[in-house]
Amino acid sequence: MRIVGEFNGWNENVEPMKKLKSGDFTQTLNLETGKAYQFKYLIDGSVWENESEADSTAPTGIVEGEFNSVLDLN
Numbered sequence: 487m488r489i490v491g492e493f494n495g496w497n498e499n500v501e502p503m504k505k506l507k508s509g510d511f512t513q514t515l516n517l518e519t520g521k522a523y524q525f526k527y528l529i530d531g532s533v534w535e536n537e538s539e540a541d542s543t544a545p546t547g548i549v550e551g552e553f554n555s556v557l558d559l560n
Contacts, residue, residue, distance in 0.1 A: 487511050491525025491554070498528055517559060524554040 487503050493515060494500050503511040517523060524544050527535045536543065540555035 487530075488528045489513055489515070489525055490528050492523045493517055493525070498531070517557075519559045522556050522558040522560060524556055526554055 487505075488498065488500050489503060490496055490498055490500065501513075503513040505511055522541070525537070527537065529535055536553065537555040537557075541558040542556040543553040544556050546552045546554050
C-alpha cells in the first residue's frame with residue numbers, strides 16, 4: 487500500500503508503507519503545517535481508497551462524484 491497525494495505530486499511510485507504486526511500500515515511524512523493536503527491510498531498498484539478517518543474530503547477534479555481524502559494541518 488502506498489500513500490499518494492498532493493505532497494508527493496501524486497507519484498504512484500513512492501516507497502510503500504510499512505505493514506505492522508497488527509496489520510495496520512505506517513509511514514512518516516514531513517509535511518508543512520498551515521496547509522491541507524489531498525491524498526488517497528493506492529493498494530496493489532490498482533485500487534484507490536480513501537481514509538475513513540480523514541479530516542474531510544474534496545472532489546478529485548478528474549471524475550465527477552469521486553473524492554479524495556483531506557488531511558488538514560491548519
